[in-house]
Amino acid sequence: xxxxxxxxxxxxxxxxxxxLEAIRRGEVDLLVGENCPFLIKALETQKALEESEERFRSxxxxxxxxxxSFKVHxxxxxxxxxxxxxxxxxxxxxxxxxxxxxxxxxxVYPEDLPxxxxxxxxxASGNVDIMETRFVTVSGEIRWIRDHAIPVWDKERxxxxxxxxxxxxxxxxxxxxxxLQSSRAQLESLVETAEVxxxxxxxxxxxxxxxxxxxxxxxxxxxxxLGKSLLQLLVPQEWHQVVEARFSNPLDPGxxxxxxxxxxxxxxxxxMIEWRCVALPSPQGEGWYILGTGMDVTxxxxxxxxxxxxxxxxxxxxxxxxxVTYILAPQGGGGARTVWISENLxxxxxxxxxxxxxxxxWEAGLHPGDRAQAKELAAQMxxxxxxxxxxxxxxxxxxxxxxxxxxxxxxxxxxxxxPVEAVGAWTDITDYRKAQEERERLEAQLRQAQKMEAVGxxxxxxxxxxxxxxxxxxxxxEICLQRLNPADPLYQDICEILNSARRSGELTRQLLAFSxxxxxxxxxxxxxxxxxxxxxxxxxxxxxxxxxxxHLQEELWPIFMDPSQMDQVLANLVVNARDAMPSGGKLxxxxxxxxxxxxxxxxxxxxxxxxHVLLALTDTGCGMDRETMEKAFEPFFTTKEEGRGTGxxxxxxxxxxxxxxxLIQLYSxxxxxxxxxxxxxxxxxxxxxxxxxxxxxxxxxxTETILVAEDEETVRKLARAMLxxxxxxxxxxxxxxxxxxxxxxxxxxxxxxxxxxxxxxxNGRELSERIRLMRPSVKTIFMSGYTSNAISHHGVLDPGxxxxxxPFHRLELARKVREVLExx
Amino acid sequence: xDGQSNARQDSVLRMRLFxxxxxxxxxxxxDTLERICxxxxxxxxxxxxxxxxxxxxxxxxxNVLVAPTLVIYEPSSQMRVVGSLCDPSRLLKLLGIxxxxxxx
Numbered sequence: 001x002x003x004x005x006x007x008x009x010x011x012x013x014x015x016x017x018x019x020l021e022a023i024r025r026g027e028v029d030l031l032v033g034e035n036c037p038f039l040i041k042a043l044e045t046q047k048a049l050e051e052s053e054e055r056f057r058s059x060x061x062x063x064x065x066x067x068x069s070f071k072v073h074x075x076x077x078x079x080x081x082x083x084x085x086x087x088x089x090x091x092x093x094x095x096x097x098x099x100x101x102x103x104x105x106x107x108v109y110p111e112d113l114p115x116x117x118x119x120x121x122x123x124a125s126g127n128v129d130i131m132e133t134r135f136v137t138v139s140g141e142i143r144w145i146r147d148h149a150i151p152v153w154d155k156e157r158x159x160x161x162x163x164x165x166x167x168x169x170x171x172x173x174x175x176x177x178x179x180l181q182s183s184r185a186q187l188e189s190l191v192e193t194a195e196v197x198x199x200x201x202x203x204x205x206x207x208x209x210x211x212x213x214x215x216x217x218x219x220x221x222x223x224x225x226l227g228k229s230l231l232q233l234l235v236p237q238e239w240h241q242v243v244e245a246r247f248s249n250p251l252d253p254g255x256x257x258x259x260x261x262x263x264x265x266x267x268x269x270x271x272m273i274e275w276r277c278v279a280l281p282s283p284q285g286e287g288w289y290i291l292g293t294g295m296d297v298t299x300x301x302x303x304x305x306x307x308x309x310x311x312x313x314x315x316x317x318x319x320x321x322x323x324v325t326y327i328l329a330p331q332g333g334g335g336a337r338t339v340w341i342s343e344n345l346x347x348x349x350x351x352x353x354x355x356x357x358x359x360x361x362w363e364a365g366l367h368p369g370d371r372a373q374a375k376e377l378a379a380q381m382x383x384x385x386x387x388x389x390x391x392x393x394x395x396x397x398x399x400x401x402x403x404x405x406x407x408x409x410x411x412x413x414x415x416x417x418x419p420v421e422a423v424g425a426w427t428d429i430t431d432y433r434k435a436q437e438e439r440e441r442l443e444a445q446l447r448q449a450q451k452m453e454a455v456g457x458x459x460x461x462x463x464x465x466x467x468x469x470x471x472x473x474x475x476x477x478e479i480c481l482q483r484l485n486p487a488d489p490l491y492q493d494i495c496e497i498l499n500s501a502r503r504s505g506e507l508t509r510q511l512l513a514f515s516x517x518x519x520x521x522x523x524x525x526x527x528x529x530x531x532x533x534x535x536x537x538x539x540x541x542x543x544x545x546x547x548x549x550x551h552l553q554e555e556l557w558p559i560f561m562d563p564s565q566m567d568q569v570l571a572n573l574v575v576n577a578r579d580a581m582p583s584g585g586k587l588x589x590x591x592x593x594x595x596x597x598x599x600x601x602x603x604x605x606x607x608x609x610x611x612h613v614l615l616a617l618t619d620t621g622c623g624m625d626r627e628t629m630e631k632a633f634e635p636f637f638t639t640k641e642e643g644r645g646t647g648x649x650x651x652x653x654x655x656x657x658x659x660x661x662x663l664i665q666l667y668s669x670x671x672x673x674x675x676x677x678x679x680x681x682x683x684x685x686x687x688x689x690x691x692x693x694x695x696x697x698x699x700x701x702x703t704e705t706i707l708v709a710e711d712e713e714t715v716r717k718l719a720r721a722m723l724x725x726x727x728x729x730x731x732x733x734x735x736x737x738x739x740x741x742x743x744x745x746x747x748x749x750x751x752x753x754x755x756x757x758x759x760x761x762x763n764g765r766e767l768s769e770r771i772r773l774m775r776p777s778v779k780t781i782f783m784s785g786y787t788s789n790a791i792s793h794h795g796v797l798d799p800g801x802x803x804x805x806x807p808f809h810r811l812e813l814a815r816k817v818r819e820v821l822e823x824x
Numbered sequence: 825x826d827g828q829s830n831a832r833q834d835s836v837l838r839m840r841l842f843x844x845x846x847x848x849x850x851x852x853x854x855d856t857l858e859r860i861c862x863x864x865x866x867x868x869x870x871x872x873x874x875x876x877x878x879x880x881x882x883x884x885x886x887n888v889l890v891a892p893t894l895v896i897y898e899p900s901s902q903m904r905v906v907g908s909l910c911d912p913s914r915l916l917k918l919l920g921i922x923x924x925x926x927x928x
Contacts, residue, residue, distance in 0.1 A: 019890055019906045027907035029847030030876060030891040032883045 066090070066145070069152075070163040072124050078163065080104060090169060092138040109134035109142060123149040123163050132170065144174045197273065197294040200280075201230050203287035205247060217273075217296060219266035234263045236270060250279035250288040260297065272298045318342045324349070324426035326356075328409075330382050330419050338362075339421065348428055350398030367394030367402055382419045387411055392429065404433040448630070449606070452654065455635050463508040467806045468712050470508065474501040475718035478810050482725065502809075509805075511635070511648060520562035520659065521803065524683050527559055527591055527613055528552045530566055538574050545584030546577075552591045559613050560683040565656045572649040573617050573676055580621025580674060590616040596663075596679065607663040611682040618675040624668040632666060653678075699811055700818035701727040704751035708732045709739040709767060710783075711759045715806075719754060719783075722810050723817070736762035736770075743771050743778075750778050752821055757784040779820050783808065837869040837896065837919065844891040845877045849908035853892035856909040864921045 022028050066087035070078040080103065083095050091107065098104060108116045112133040119131040132146045145167045152162035191198050191211050200209035207225045215222060218234060225233060235243050239261050246255060255277045262270045274297045279288040318325060319342075326341040341356045355361060366374050370393035377391045389409040394402040409424040477498040484491045531550060539548050577587045592614040601607045624632065624639075631637045635651040653676075657664045661681050668674035706728050710716035713734065720730045731746060733739035736759055743750060753771055757764040768780040781802045804816045841857055843850035854873060861869050876883045876891045886895060888904075896903040896918065909915055 015904055015906070016889075018904075022907035023890065025907065027849050027910060028890045028892075029849040030844030032876060032880060032889050032891065 064169065066167040066169070068165050068167070070165075072160050072162060074159070076121075076124060078104075078120060078124070081162070087167075090137065090143070091135070107135050109136055119147065119149070120163070123151050123165075124160055126151050126153070126160055142171075143169055144171045146170045197296070198291070199230070199294070200289055200291045201247070202289055203282050203284075205229050205231055207233070208289065209291070217265065217271060218263060236262055236264050246277070247290060250290055255279065255290075260301075271296050272301055319344060322348065322428060326424050326426070328381075328422040328424060330421070334379055334382055336378070336381065336422065348426075349395070349403070365396045367396065370394050381409060381411060381422060385417070387413075403428050404430045444630075448633075452633060452635075452651075459511040459635060463511040467505070467508050467512075468715055470501050470505050471806045471808065472714040472718055474498060474505065474809060475715075475722060477501060479718075479721055479725070507648070511652075520565055522560050522562045522565075522660070524558045524685065525561050525563060525566065526556065527566070527615060527680075528556045530563065531570070531589060531591070534567065534570055538570060541571065541574050542578050542587060546581055547586045548589070549586065550589045552589075553593055555593075556591050557593050557611060557613050557682040559660075559680045560685065561660050561680065565660070569653050569656050569678070572653050576649055577617060577619040577621065577674075580619050580623070585620035585673075587620075588616075588618045590614070590618070592616070593682075594679065604663060604665075606658065607679065608661065608681070612662075612679040613682060615678045615680070616675060618673060620673045623670045623672045623674055624666070625670050629666050629668055633664075699726065699814040701814065702818060702821060703727050703729065704821055705729040705731065705748055706752045706754055706817070707739060707742060707750050707771075707778075709736060709753065709755040709759070709764070711735055711756060715756070719813070722813055723754075725810070726814050726817070728817070735759065736764075736767040739767055740770055740774075743774050750775055752817065753778050753780045754817070755780065755782060757782050779823065781816055781820055835868070837865060839869065839897065840872045840874055840886070840895045842874045842876050842883050842886070842888045842891045842893045842895070845875055847891075850892045853894065853907070853909040856912055856915070857894065860912060860915060860919070860921075864916070865919070 019028075063084070064086050065084075067084040068087065069081045071081050072078055080095050080098060083098075088094055093101070093107075098107065101107075105113060105117070115131065116133050119129050119133070122129045128148075128150050130146065130148050132144060134142050135145050136142055147165055147167040149163050149165035151160040152164055153159065154161045191209070194211060195213055197213045197217060198209065198211040199207060199214055202208050206227050207230050208227075210220075210222050210225050214220075214225075218225075220233075231240055231243055243261060246252075246259070249255075258274050258276050260272055260274050262272045264270055273294040275292050275294045277290050277292040279290055282289050321342075321344060324342055324345045326345075327339045328336040329339045331337045337359070338357050338361075341353050343353065345356055346352055349365075351361070351365075362378075363371070363375065374391060374393040377389060380386065381389050387410065389411070390407065392404065392406050395405045396402055406427040406429045407424060408427070409422050411422045412420045414420050477494050480494045481491065481498065484494065531552065535548070535550070542548055574587070581587075594612045594614045596607060596609050596612055598609050601609045628639060632650050633654040635648055637651075654664055657678055657680070663679040665677045665679075666674065667677070706723055708716055708719045708723070708730055710719065710732075711734055716732055716734065720732050723730045729748075731742055731750070733742050739753075739755070750771075753768055755764040755767055759767070762770075764780075764782050764784075768778075768782075771778050772780075779802070781804055783804045783806055802816065802820045804813060808816075839857075841854060843854055857871070861871060874882050876888070883891070883893075888895070890906055892906075892908060894905040894909065894915075896905075903918055905915060905918065
């Protein structure tokens with residue numbers, strides 16, 4: 001064989017190396033020996049070993065646990081042999097670096113080192129040991145490790161030669177546990193300190209949780225209730241079924257909804273509790289625990305009920321109240337906005353609530369006459385310190401009518417005194433205002449009547465004395481005339497005295513009529529007939545320029561009145577009408593049957609309800625203003641020129657109407673004429689209406705004996721003189737006592753007593769009665785200008801009484817005396 | 825080098841693959857080589873597969889120590905590749921076949 005070249009050797013060597021490499025790689029199936037080829041299956045064992053090592057490395061790189069091995073020297077010291085990649089990753093140190101830093105001990109958290117050394121010693125002495133400890137990383141971070149170490153013995157098991165260990169990083173786990181523990185503690189303290197009741201029952205309905213709130217409410221201590229049946233211990237019997245049903249269906253979503261059911265406390269009280277429950281899987285895995293949270297709503301339910309009651313009461317009150325209630329809120333610039341207004345607004349004003357909320361509604365409804373003032377007051381509502389505000393004004397209803405409103409506002413303020421809102425109440429005071437106006441009017445009328453009464457008393461008093469004087473003047477003047485020859489120069493003078501006395505007498509008569517002191521003798525009367533009888537005379541009073549018309553109702557009811565009074569009334573009214581129409585006009589006189597109802601009477605004091613006869617006089621004259629009308633009935637009030645009127649005309653009419661229980665009304669406007677209406681009650685008595693007719697003819701005379709009783713000497717003497725001239729036998733007494741004495745001792749018959757009514761010690765009536773006891777046939781005539789209750793009731797003579805008005809003249813006296821004497 | 829390979833492409837390649845029966849590496853080497861020849865040397869090769877388990881003397885004659893071994897006969901010398909031919913790119917390079925073609 002040729003010796004190979006260097007290059008060939010080189011190539012062959014390379015070939016061998018390549019072959020070896022292929023063998024190493026396991027790519028070879030067979031070796032070619034000198035004698036036979038053999039398959040290299042054995043090589044596969046090695047390969048498997050390598051694979052296993054590879055697998056181990058891969059696994060090591062996957063696990064996050066730190067795996068390590070230590071060699072244990074014979075002296076017991078440890079030497080790190082290997083540590084997994086995961087450790088290097090977490091701690092940033094290789095085994096070599098750890099060795100350089102002073103071994104594994106340098107990495108243990110100093111506080112934990114003693115325990116850790118003990119752990120190592122335990123394992124090195126042949127025990128398996130687990131321990132948790134803290135390690136510090138290169139960056140200074142502390143990490144919790146749970147180390148699980150096992151000892152590895154030598155073949156003879158005489159000595160531990162290695163320690164294998166697996167350490168797990170439990171930092172996160174620790175943190176999680178810590179977190180869990182702290183949140184658990186929080187939760188427990190929450191449950192414990194919660195105000196709400198927290199209770200839990202197990203699958204059998206036994207109490208397993210019972211917080212402090214439950215203890216406080218029930219009075220039971222936790223130890224007393226845990227393990228006991230909730231139902232038996234705390235739920236009142238009548239609620240058992242409800243609660244049982246609820247517990248038997250723990251997954252019903254209704255369980256979470258609030259539902260009330262009561263608990264009974266240890267002391268036996270029932271508290272209503274509102275529960276919300278939730279079912280939790282039992283720790284045993286089967287069945288459900290029920291956790292309930294509850295609030296004691298006993299008080300709030302009671303309050304709610306009270307509130308509901310109050311609310312409904314309030315709503316009821318508001319809806320039935322005549323008072324509109326509203327709430328205002330302040331608005332910039334002193335304005336106000338209506339926030340709420342009660343429903344009854346509609347009923348009272350016709351406006352809806354929505355309409356009232358419109359801005360400007362209130363202002364628009366104000367009466368133009370009240371607007372400025374109401375707005376000014378409203379503007380003061382929010383002013384500093386103001387708490388209340390009240391005003392009254394007229395407000396237009398939706399239908400256009402105005403009502404009077406009283407507006408009371410209460411302003412609510414916060415603690416700084418700033419206005420928060422205002423609550424107002426609106427009262428319809430229209431009726432009240434009307435009544436008030438009416439009352440004021442009535443009061444004025446009453447005042448007027450009282451004034452008239454006072455004036456009347458005064459006038460009547462004066463007239464009484466004055467009448468006595470006139471009677472004397474007139475009487476003696478008449479006696480003088482009797483004795484004088486009409487041709488005598490004194491005759492005319494005395495006639496003048498007599499005329500003046502008569503006119504004066506007329507004046508006093510009018511005064512007495514006004515003061516209702518005039519003595520009258522009323523009788524049933526047909527007013528129409530009376531008017532027709534006077535028509536001519538009235539026409540004369542009116543004159544040619546004034547047209548008199550009469551509209552008289554047919555079948556006019558009779559009235560009860562002294563005809564001379566009616567004459568006075570008509571004469572006065574017609575004179576007034578004439579004076580109101582100086583340049584002519586028309587006077588209408590009407591009569592009418594009329595029924596005055598209660599309502600009319602209630603607004604016209606002095607009137608009484610029932611059937612009346614109306615006498616109305618309407619002129620077309622100058623009329624009166626209100627002021628004049630108010631004073632028209634006052635005596636001595638006159639609009640006529642001085643000297644033309646006495647101021648007694650209407651006063652007289654007024655007095656007469658009043659005396660006859662009638663009513664008089666004036667209707668007048670300046671320039672529109674005047675209407676006087678007189679209402680007189682219908683006469684319903686039995687007495688027939690007497691036909692008109694006035695006595696006339698000569699003076700009747702007689703010879704009978706007449707007793708004259710009169711304390712006023714002049715009058716007594718006048719009466720005596722007149723009666724003697726008429727032929728009578730006169731005896732006289734200056735007092736009732738003297739009159740009685742005369743009656744006793746006088747021998748002859750006394751036919752007639754002519755007596756004054758008002759005398760000292762005894763009045764005329766009493767005297768008359770006493771005399772009639774002694775001499776029953778004696779007849780009586782009273783003479784007076786002034787009535788008293790002695791002979792009359794309010795001036796009206798008792799039936800059968802005879803009376804002669806002072807001042808009287810001879811003819812009157814002659815007729816009256818004869819009339820009485822001839823009565824049977 | 826291109827020129828070399830081009831020259832080579834013109835000629836016919838003669839190869840012998842020594843295998844050990846149907847053992848895994850041998851099977852892999854044969855499959856790989858046959859695939860390469862089929863894909864890259866259509867009509868330009870001569871391949872003889874020798875099973876050493878049947879004829880180990882041929883192996884000895886060629887000084888082949890292990891199976892599988894591929895012997896490529898060049899005009900002046902020969903090349904050998906030992907192993908399972910698990911890296912076809914290396915083989916293609918030895919055979920003078922361009923990488924792009926191999927990848928195709």
